[in-house]
Amino acid sequence: MKVQPISAGATQFSGASYCLNRQLIHRKIRFGRRSTWVVKRIADEAFFYFDEAEHWILQQLTSPMTLGQLMDRCRNNMRDHAPSPGALSEFVQMLTSNNLLLVGNERRTTDAGRSPGRRHDYSLHPLALRLPGIDASRFFDWAATCLRSIPRSLAVGVYLTLLAVAGGLAWTDFPALVTDIRDAAQRMPTQWVWFILALALAKVCHEIAHALACHLAGGRCRNVGVMFLFGVPCLYCDVSDAWLMPQRWHRVLVSAAGMMAEWFIAAIGVLIWWTSQPGILHDTASLLIMVCTVSTLIFNGNPLMRYDGYFILSDLWGKPNLAQRSATALRKFAYRIVYGSRDESLACDHHGDEDTSTALVAYGLASVLYRALVLSFIGFIAMRWVTGTPWFWPATLLIIATFVRVLFASIGKPHDADTARDRSSDGKRVRRPAMVAAAIVILALAVLIVPLPRTLTVDGVVLPDKHQEIRLSGSGRVIHAVRPGVVLEQDQTILQADDWVNRWELLRCEAATDSIRNRIDAIRLMRTQNPVLSQQLPALTEQLQASIAQSQTLRSQLKLMHLRAEAGQMVFETQKVTPSRDQKQRLWVGSPFASENRGCVVPAGQRLGLVGDANERIIRLALPQEQLDLVRIGQHVRIPLSGRSKPAEGTIRSIAQLPSTGSGGLPRSAIESFDVNLPAAQAQASNTYDVTVDLNASTFHRPLPVHLSVVGRIELPDAAIYQRVWRFLIENFSH
Structure with a gap:
């Protein structure tokens, strides 16, 4: 010792x-x-x-x-x-x-057995609240006896074969699996009952696997009950008897049995997903694959909280009570920083940790930070849920108190006697903590008060300067189209289409105009012989003027089917269009500017592409309304570009509001004009602003590709941390 x-x-x-x-x-x-x-x-x-x-x-x-x-x-x-x-x-x-x-x-x-029972301090474990359970050891003894009748080599072979087959199927068609998981998640609100039942069954199998592994290895599961994990009710099995097993691989197997059971369920889910048709069963299998693999590794396999991964790491590392040892190491590290020497009272807490004190401190710090992150996220969700209700401030105070208690309990506290002895033993050891505390307070105030640089990140797209959308006012067949990427001359044809419907209507109107005009001329010649015919002239004159006006309108519409360019412009085609089978006979395939699409029909109002400056580029950013007060004309913007060491730079030229549909979302045309997948939160915002950024051409040698999705970082005025926190609270919790 x-x-x-x-x-x-x-x-x-x-x-x-x-x-x-x-x-x-x-x-x-x-x-x-x-x-x-x-x-x-x-x-x-x-x-x-x-x-x-x-x-x-x-x-x-x-x-x-x-x-x-x-x-x-x-x-x-x-x-x-x-x-x-x-x-x-x-x-x-x-x-x-x-x-x-x-x-x-x-x-x-x-000594007769009346030892005081263990109290479970729920304030220290707000994420895992256990209710009293029952003793199910007899059932698990019977189940373990049945499992022992199965040859171990056969069971291991079947398990590994199933995992290998499922892994191969998922790997060969991984993009389709990801797509099905995303689609199933979107449809889950309509079929959530089946998913919840399947998820509950998977988690029950997870806990039962722990208990069966413990009994198979010689231990006992003495307590089975219900716990609230992150507020969700689920089953738990107390397999703490695993710590009495002399062989390490038995203990690791008990800890990993739950995740192994979920991987088995995920493998079955892959087989169901591979063989089933789209429907409830297909969607449920897709979601179970994600839950039993990715989420299981993130939560159960995470060693920073006291779940399966923690006990596996504790066994493999050879550190029982890893959480307590890491907290002790972290406390010793803090003591050494504050007092400048080792905490002698902690020297005999755990033996053999001196050679791994750095690793224990790192683990302890990571565990505290991760727990703080999880508690902050859950607290944020809870505060958003009670915002606008009378329970907001009581819930906020409870969340803050729980957060502080769990955080300090994770680190622990020194013994009062040791602290008193340290204060009375040496005057220098009293002055140093005071100096360190003062330095920490000054540093904290400086961090909170001193203005720091900040940026606002907004999604956007590269567009040509002075660009206009290429659209036809009417439907027509393509007669001539310029090749995209060519610098155009003044009045050069961009696209010419023939609207045969309007052209036929123009011919009919012109024929009707000539007929009316001939009739008027005939009446004027015959009115001397028959004065009664003069009464028809006013009506015929009115019909003639209407026919002439209609002909002029039709000529204007036909003229709009012939698009011309200004000098120095260039055509930029839009995304490729793939029509359905019944549309291929009358619409184009690919780009409407391709030579093979001559004679194909262009629908009225269809966005065909952009025409704009051949060399100058701008960035169009989609700014949410709640960030509008931070952005000003003339602010500097940096645009990181992949494959370039230096980002593109520019300044904000204008800020304009995109029109709203009135139903809480952007019109389709406004979203399409960005030609980029904007975040759903921005696309569904009731008001989004169009921020135009002039790029500095000196930052790159050639123009950026049009329709390139970028992220603009707007440089905002410096602000202290307390100002940012206050703004965050106002934006998210103001009534």
Whole structure:
């Protein structure tokens, strides 16, 4: 036992006698390269870990003994490795506080089995709340007996073969699997009952696999019940008896059995997905594949929280009580920073950790940060849910209190006696914490108050400057079209289409005009002989003017079917169009500017492409309304480009509001004009603003490709962190 000497005042032994609690189970197991003794307290099924020296001391107390007698026995048997009186006193006090030792007459009442039960502090585990369960060990004993009748090699072979076949099928058609999962997630609100039932069955199989593995390895599952994991009710099986198994691979197998069961379910889901037709069964299998693979690895396989991955890592690393050891290492690291020396009171907490203290500190820090991240996300969702209700501020205070309690409980706290001794032992050790605390406060205030650079990231698309959409006012057949990518001359034809319907109507109107005009001329010649005919002239004159006006309108519409360019412009074709089978006879295939599409029909209003400056480019950004007050004309914008070391740069030219449909979304034409998949949150915003950015041509040698999807980073005025937090709260929780 490695201990550190303490002050002489702590070496005064009392005359009380100590005796080992008989309601304990002792088991020697191997962790890594060394042996560890596991002691289980039967009353509340708590586990404690001791090395050989500590367990030898514990065994000496099987009969009542005072501290002085125990110290003498340690000196006689352990000699140079004997602990100091102070360290032995602290060790015995730790055993007594955990009800492993009984003091004096206490054994008369407690030794008979009336050990105080374990209290579950739900405030420290808000993400996993357990309800009392039942003892199902008989059922699992029977199930384990049935499973032992199956040859182990056969079971392993079938399992691995199924995983290999399912993995091969998923790999060969992975894009289709991803698409089906996305589509099934979109349709889940209409068939959520089937998915919930399948998910519940998968999680029940997960827990039952833990219990069966524990019984197959010689342990027992003594408690089965319901717990609320992240607020969702699910089954749990207490397999803590796995820590009494002497072989490491048995313990790892028990910890990994749940994930292995879900992988088996995922493999069956792949086979169902591969063989089934689109429908409820197909969608449910697709979602189960994702839940039983990706989400299982992210949550259950994550070693930063006390789930399956944590216990697997603890066993493979050879560190029992990994969370407590990492918290101790993190506390020692903080103590060393504050006081400039090691915390002597923590030197004997865990032995053999000196060589891996850096790894333990890193794990402890990552665990605390991850837990804070998960709690923050859940708290944010809960606050959004109660926003606008009378429960907002009580819920907010409860969430903050829970967050602070869990965070500080993850790190732990030093012993009060040690802290008092440190404050009184050396004046310099009092001044250093004060200086460190002052430096931390000043640094925190500086970080909160000092304005820091910030940017606003907005999705956008590259477009030619002075661009216009190429659209035809009417439907017609393509007669002539220019090749995209060619610099055009003044009045050069971009696209010419023949609207035969309007052309036929024009011929009819012209014939009707000539007929009316001839009739008017005839009446004027005959009115001297028949004056009554003069009464028809006003009506015929009105008909003639209407026919002439209609002819002029038709000529204007036919003229619009002939699009001409200005000097220096270029045509940029839009995305390729693939019509359905019944459209191929009358619409184009691919680009309407392709030579093979001559004579094909162009629908009225169809967006055919863009015409704009051949060399100058702009960036069009889709700015959500809630960010409008941050953006100003003239602000600098950086656009990172893949394959280029330097980003493109530009300044904001204009900000204009895109018209709204009035139903809460953007019109289709406005979204199509970006020619980029905008985020759903922006595309569904009631008001989105079009921000035009002039690019600095000196930042690149040739023009950027049109229709290139980019991300613009608008450089905003500097703002302190407290200003950003306040704005975030106002935007998300204002009534």
